[in-house]
Amino acid sequence: MALIVQKYGGTSVGSAERIKNVAKxxxxxxxxxxxxxxxxxxxxxxxxxxxxxxxxxxxxxxxRELDVVLATGEQVTIGLLAMALKNIGVDAKSYTGWxxxxxxxxxxxxxxxxxxxxxxxxxxxxxxxxxxxxGFQGINPNGDISTLGRGGSDTSAVALAxxxxxxxxxxxxxxxxxxxxxxxxxxxxxxxxxxTFEEMLELASLGSKVLQIRSVExxxxxxxxxxxxxxLQEGGEGTLITFEEDNNMERAAVSGIAFDKNQARVxxxxxxxxxxxxxxxxxxxxxxxxxxxMIIQNxxxxxxxxxxxxxxxxxxxPTLALMEQLKDSLGATDIDGDDAVCKVSIVGLGMRxxxxxxxxxxxxxxxxxxxxxxxxxxxxKVSVLINEKYMELATxxxxxxxxxx
Amino acid sequence: MALIVQKYGGTSVGSAERIKNVAKxxxxxxxxxxxxxxxxxxxxxxxxxxxxxxxxxxxxxxxRELDVVLATGEQVTIGLLAMALKNIGVDAKSYTGWxxxxxxxxxxxxxxxxxxxxxxxxxxxxxxxxxxxxGFQGINPNGDISTLGRGGSDTSAVALAxxxxxxxxxxxxxxxxxxxxxxxxxxxxxxxxxxTFEEMLELASLGSKVLQIRSVExxxxxxxxxxxxxxLQEGGEGTLITFEEDNNMERAAVSGIAFDKNQARVxxxxxxxxxxxxxxxxxxxxxxxxxxxMIIQNxxxxxxxxxxxxxxxxxxxPTLALMEQLKDSLGATDIDGDDAVCKVSIVGLGMRxxxxxxxxxxxxxxxxxxxxxxxxxxxxKVSVLINEKYMELATxxxxxxxxxx
Numbered sequence: 001m002a003l004i005v006q007k008y009g010g011t012s013v014g015s016a017e018r019i020k021n022v023a024k025x026x027x028x029x030x031x032x033x034x035x036x037x038x039x040x041x042x043x044x045x046x047x048x049x050x051x052x053x054x055x056x057x058x059x060x061x062x063x064r065e066l067d068v069v070l071a072t073g074e075q076v077t078i079g080l081l082a083m084a085l086k087n088i089g090v091d092a093k094s095y096t097g098w099x100x101x102x103x104x105x106x107x108x109x110x111x112x113x114x115x116x117x118x119x120x121x122x123x124x125x126x127x128x129x130x131x132x133x134x135g136f137q138g139i140n141p142n143g144d145i146s147t148l149g150r151g152g153s154d155t156s157a158v159a160l161a162x163x164x165x166x167x168x169x170x171x172x173x174x175x176x177x178x179x180x181x182x183x184x185x186x187x188x189x190x191x192x193x194x195x196t197f198e199e200m201l202e203l204a205s206l207g208s209k210v211l212q213i214r215s216v217e218x219x220x221x222x223x224x225x226x227x228x229x230x231x232l233q234e235g236g237e238g239t240l241i242t243f244e245e246d247n248n249m250e251r252a253a254v255s256g257i258a259f260d261k262n263q264a265r266v267x268x269x270x271x272x273x274x275x276x277x278x279x280x281x282x283x284x285x286x287x288x289x290x291x292x293x294m295i296i297q298n299x300x301x302x303x304x305x306x307x308x309x310x311x312x313x314x315x316x317x318p319t320l321a322l323m324e325q326l327k328d329s330l331g332a333t334d335i336d337g338d339d340a341v342c343k344v345s346i347v348g349l350g351m352r353x354x355x356x357x358x359x360x361x362x363x364x365x366x367x368x369x370x371x372x373x374x375x376x377x378x379x380x381k382v383s384v385l386i387n388e389k390y391m392e393l394a395t396x397x398x399x400x401x402x403x404x405x
Numbered sequence: 406m407a408l409i410v411q412k413y414g415g416t417s418v419g420s421a422e423r424i425k426n427v428a429k430x431x432x433x434x435x436x437x438x439x440x441x442x443x444x445x446x447x448x449x450x451x452x453x454x455x456x457x458x459x460x461x462x463x464x465x466x467x468x469r470e471l472d473v474v475l476a477t478g479e480q481v482t483i484g485l486l487a488m489a490l491k492n493i494g495v496d497a498k499s500y501t502g503w504x505x506x507x508x509x510x511x512x513x514x515x516x517x518x519x520x521x522x523x524x525x526x527x528x529x530x531x532x533x534x535x536x537x538x539x540g541f542q543g544i545n546p547n548g549d550i551s552t553l554g555r556g557g558s559d560t561s562a563v564a565l566a567x568x569x570x571x572x573x574x575x576x577x578x579x580x581x582x583x584x585x586x587x588x589x590x591x592x593x594x595x596x597x598x599x600x601t602f603e604e605m606l607e608l609a610s611l612g613s614k615v616l617q618i619r620s621v622e623x624x625x626x627x628x629x630x631x632x633x634x635x636x637l638q639e640g641g642e643g644t645l646i647t648f649e650e651d652n653n654m655e656r657a658a659v660s661g662i663a664f665d666k667n668q669a670r671v672x673x674x675x676x677x678x679x680x681x682x683x684x685x686x687x688x689x690x691x692x693x694x695x696x697x698x699m700i701i702q703n704x705x706x707x708x709x710x711x712x713x714x715x716x717x718x719x720x721x722x723p724t725l726a727l728m729e730q731l732k733d734s735l736g737a738t739d740i741d742g743d744d745a746v747c748k749v750s751i752v753g754l755g756m757r758x759x760x761x762x763x764x765x766x767x768x769x770x771x772x773x774x775x776x777x778x779x780x781x782x783x784x785x786k787v788s789v790l791i792n793e794k795y796m797e798l799a800t801x802x803x804x805x806x807x808x809x810x
Contacts, residue, residue, distance in 0.1 A: 016461035050481065056421035057488035065491075068499050069484035072477035076455065079474035083462035086470075094473050098503070099548065143504065 002167035003035045003125070007135065007157035010044035011174040012231035013077050019043075022231065023084035025172075026130055030090055035125045037164060039135045039157040040081055042073025047150075060318065063108030067137075067147045070109075071097065074134035074153070081132050092130040095121070097137035097145070102156065104138035104146045107289055111138060111146035112214075113155065116163035133160060151212030158215040162222035169219065169226050170238075171211060176230035177239035178203065178210050180404040181257040185392050188405035192255065197243045202347040202381040203258050216241070253357050254348040254402040259391050261342045263293065264316035265373065266309055268323055270333030273305040277330065281307055284326055290315040294343070294376045294385055304333070308374065310385060313339050341373065342391045345383035346398060358382045364401040370394055407572035408440045408530070412540065412562035415449035416579040417636035418482050424448075427636065428489035430577075431535055435495055440530045442569060444540040444562040445486055447478025452555075465723060468513030472542075472552045475514075476502065479539035479558070486537050497535040500526070502542035502550070507561065509543035509551045512694055516543060516551035517619075518560065521568035538565060556617030563620040567627035574624065574631050575643075576616060581635035582644035583608065583615055585809040586662040590797050593810035597644050597660065605646045607752040607786040608663050621646070658762050659753040659807040664800050666747045666793055668698065669721035670778070671714055673728055675738030678710040682735065686712055689731055695720040699748070699781045699790060709738070713779065715790065718744050746778065747796045750788035751803060763787045769806040775799055 006026065013019050022038075029036050050069050054061040061069075078094035085092035100121065104111035121131045135153025140146040148155055154171055161169035175183075176191060178200065183189040195203070197220045204213040210228055219226040219241065229238035271277050278297060285292055290311050298306040311319050316339045323335045351357050361382055365372060370393070374385035386394060399405065411431065418424050427443075434441050455474050459466040466474075483499035490497035505526065509516035526536045540558025545551040553560055559576055566574035580588075581596060583605065588594040600608070602625045609618040615633055624631040624646065634643035676682050683702060690697055695716050703711045716724045721744045728740045756762050766787055770777060775798070779790035791799060804810065 016458060019462065053421060053481070053485055054488060057424065057485050058492040061488050062491050065484040065487040065499055067484075068487075068501070069481050072480045075477045075480075076458070076474050079470040079472075080458055080462050082470040082473075083459060083466050086467050087463045094470055096473070096550075145501075 001033045001035070003037070003164060004029060005037045005039065005157050005161040005164065005166045005169045006172060007039040007153060007170065008041065008172045008231055009153065009174070010041040010047070012172050013040055013081070014044035016080075019077070019080050020084050022172075023081060023088055023090070025231070026081075026085060027088055027090045030130060037121065037125070037131045037133060037160055037166070038081065039133050039153055039160060040074060040077040041135050041153040043077055046073040046076070064144055067108050067145050070147050071134070071137040071145045074136050078132045078134045085130055085132075090130055091128060092132055093124050094132045094134070096134050097156075098139035100133060100138075102133075102138035102159070104140050104148070106140045106142060106144075106146070108140075108144070109147055110149040110289060111140060113138060113148070113159045116159060118163050121160075121164065148214075152214075154212040154215035155218055158218040158222075158224050158226065161224045162218065167225065169224050171215075171226065171228050172231035173210060173228060174230070174232060175210060175228075176233060176236045177228050178241075178256070180255065181395055181399050182259070185259075185395050186257075186399045186405075188399065190404065192239050193237070194240050194242050195255065196349050197241055198380055199255055199347055199349055200241045202345065202378065203256050253350045254346045254404065255350070256347050257345065257395055257398050257402070257404065258347060259342060259344045259395050261388055261391065262313050263310050263341050263343050263385065264313045264319075264337060264339035265341050265385065266311060266316070266319050266323060266335070266337040268307045268330065268332050268335055270304045270331075271307055272331050273303055277305075277307065280330060281323070281326070282309070284322060285309075285311070285319060288318065288322055290319055290322075294374045294383070296374050310341070310343070310374070340388050341385050342388040343383050343385050344391060344394045344398065345381050346402065347381040349380050351380050351382075360401060361398060364397050365394060368393060368397055406438045406440070408442070408569060409434060410442045410444065410562050410566040410569065410571045410574045411577060412444040412558060412575065413446065413577045413636055414558065414579070415446040415452070417577050418445050418486070419449035421485075424482070424485050425489050427577075428486060428493060428495070430636070431486075431490060432493055432495045435535060442526065442530070442536045442538060442565055442571070443486065444538050444558055444565060445479060445482040446540050446558040447475075448482055451478040451481070469549055472513050472550050475552050476539070476542040476550045479541050483537045483539045490535055490537075495535055496533060497537055498529050499537045499539070501539050502561075503544035505538060505543075507538075507543035507564070509545050509553070511545045511547060511549075511551070513545075513549075514552055515554040515694060516545060518543060518553070518564045521564060523568050526565075526569065553619075557619075559617040559620035560623055563623040563627075563629050563631065566629045567623065572630065574629050576620075576631065576633045577636035578615060578633060579635070579637060580615060580633075581638060581641045582633050583646075583661070585660065586800055586804050587664070590664070590800050591662075591804045591810075593804065595809065598642070599645050599647050600660065601754050602646055602648045603785055604660055604752055604754055607750065607783070608661050658755045659751045659809065660755070661752050662750065662800055662803050662807070662809065663752060664747060664749045664796050666796065667718050668715050668746050668748050668790065669718045669724075669742060669744035670746050670790065671716060671721070671724050671728060671740070671742040673712045673735065673737050673740055675709045675736075676712055677736050678708055682710075682712065685735060686728070686731070687714070689727060690714075690716070690724060693723065693727055695724055695727075699779045699788070701779050715746070715748070715779070745793050746790050747793040748788050748790050749796060749799045749803065750786050751807065752786040754785050756785050756787075765806060766803060769802050770799060773798060773802055
């Protein structure tokens with residue numbers, strides 16, 4: 001008898017019928033003798049509907065009030081799933097974020113979990129109940145409703161698994177595991193039985209969409225056994241995220257290719273080429289709680305330089321507006337940007353022991369006449385920023401070039 | 406400078422555009438120098454959508470979980486209205502029921518307000534903010550989300566007005582006041598400038614739909630100055646609900662005609678005609694938190710009698726099921742009923758000093774061949790239960806017979 005945290009995303013709870021299927025799956029785990037905590041997202045489409053309503057009210061919706069509105073999506077799902085479980089004879093009780101309580105910091109729309117009270121949940125589990133928790137949300141030090149940002153339900157699930165010392169955290173999604181790349185783009189893509197935590201971290205952060213990055217970080221930090229499974233098909237083993245490097249020397253250099261359209265490039269042109277400029281720019285962006293990904297500073301000329309960085313696409317306009325405000329104090333000549341870009345990355349733990357991986361990537365893209373706008377590298381990945389229209393082509397040719405099929 | 410509580414119903418906040426209009430109206434009241442607390446309902450259609458989803462999960466949705474789901478409707482509206490106010494430069498802050506906190510008893514889906522914390526709201530008002538509160542909801546002694554039942558937002562508004570000792574509670578709705586009857590049924594219906602609390606109580610309880618009955622009771626108990634106004638047209642005075650009888654001796658016998666389709670009749674046939682039977686039946690119904698309206702016990706024959714009562718239509722099937730359970734212990738021969746009935750009532754404070762009002766009502770209906778199934782009377786009203794297909798006809802002929810045009 002184990003304690004299992006299961007997380008079901010928006011597609012898995014996207015209709016009344018699907019919520020009933022989730023109930024059946026939970027009941028089955030329960031019937032196997034396990035204690036179950038279920039974390040759910042909003043029904044698919046619901047969060048987008050609410051965001052659209054908010055944008056009809058305000059161009060940049062007030063973050064506190066946006067969280068009030070968005071948190072309703074998951075709240076509907078927890079109630080419905082509790083009913084569906086009771087309907088098939090499984091006792092269950094729902095919890096909103098504040099009811100748990102999932103305590104977060106005060107950064108609205110992208111709050112971080114600081115502490116989880118597990119007392120009430122434990123009492124329910126002990127009483128034989130399935131505990132259902134609204135993902136994506138918590139309560140902040142002001143007593144306000146907070147949300148964790150898109151995909152935050154994965155983080156909720158892993159954080160709950162860590163707080164409850166669960167035996168496994170199972171992320172049910174609409175794919176049956178982690179693939180070498182998105183099978184919708186490359187039909188030859190292959191499911192990985194295991195993937196290391198570090199690879200997963202890169203794959204997640206690069207937009208593989210299977211798991212939210214913070215959930216993988218959390219799992220790594222608290223050593224939560226994490227498995228990605230399909231909610232649509234029965235019996236698969238999915239992909240287990242491991243925390244030890246395997247010692248297979250024959251490991252392929254590249255284990256997966258990730259791509260991410262949620263990118264926009266901002267250029268701050270003609271700033272004085274002197275110390276402190278990067279901090280002045282990126283400090284302001286960080287203060288606005290906007291995450292910067294890739295960063296380039298051109299070689300200076302005539303005492304000035306161009307500074308470029310990428311941000312999530314939703315933050316593109318606010319970032320441009322912020323840079324316009326700072327333009328004079330930075331001494332910049334121009335602020336511009338491009339939100340029709342994407343990032344394509346090759347990831348693999350084996351890369352450490354193989355030379356020439358990056359140059360093979362650049363050559364492959366050059367052969368297709370795909371221009372590289374920015375490059376960033378880590379020990380186990382190489383990312384390039386390219387025009388988004390080449391995203392699928394780049395992914396396909398790289399998948400082939402690195403023998404991933 | 407006064408403190409005004411304004412309540413906007415589902416139709417008034419039924420679209421992004423209408424929420425913006427509400428924001429303008431609130432801003433205007435604010436600009437006149439008043440402090441404003443706004444209570445809002447769910448956007449029209451939203452509660453029905455959520456109820457339908459719940460019924461797809463369970464035939465009789467779990468009440469605790471139903472409240473979790475339903476409370477999201479108002480939560481969306483408060484966030485959106487706060488954004489709309491901020492967008493036009495009016496500082497505002499939203500409160501869910503638990504954030505206020507509106508403390509209720511533990512009766513899910515029809516909870517009663519027991520206490521309201523006004524501290525946080527007062528601090529916001531003092532800081533110059535508009536306070537926006539989700540109607541219809543609260544938090545119960547278990548820390549669970551509770552709802553007050555359909556139309557509960559009116560009650561929330563009056564209860565908040567009482568707790569804050571507001572100068573006036575304004576109920577904005579899609580009609581511009583209280584009418585002699587529903588103008589959609591009788592085009593000649595006339596708006597009343599004032600209506601007494603007692604008349605309003607009867608009109609509300611009988612389904613005039615303008616105000617929820619509990620809100621009127623609350624207003625009477627705490628002497629809250631209550632006004633019904635149109636949210637769709639500007640500048641009207643609406644109808645003021647007064648607490649003193651006016652001394653106009655020439656007052657018409659009947660001031661309004663109400664009708665209510667939310668009725669279903671349950672018959673418990675062939676029960677022993679002995680003391681305690683009524684209690685046995687109605688006690689069980691009350692324990693199930695179902696409100697009984699009209700009650701008839703036929704004259705006994707051969708030691709048995711038939712017992713009939715009406716309940717809200719949504720409670721019809723649960724009540725039948727409950728009676729079937731009790732059938733043997735009651736010694737009843739049959740349980741049946743009819744949910745195609747409606748109640749039509751004439752209401753008027755002047756009725757007290759006029760004889761023959763009831764008989765005039767019965768004669769008028771008889772002339773149209775409308776059969777009366779049940780009758781109930783109070784000092785200021787006479788109600789009849791009839792087949793729902795005659796509802797409009799009965800209302801029209803009674804409106805004419807009592808010279809209300």
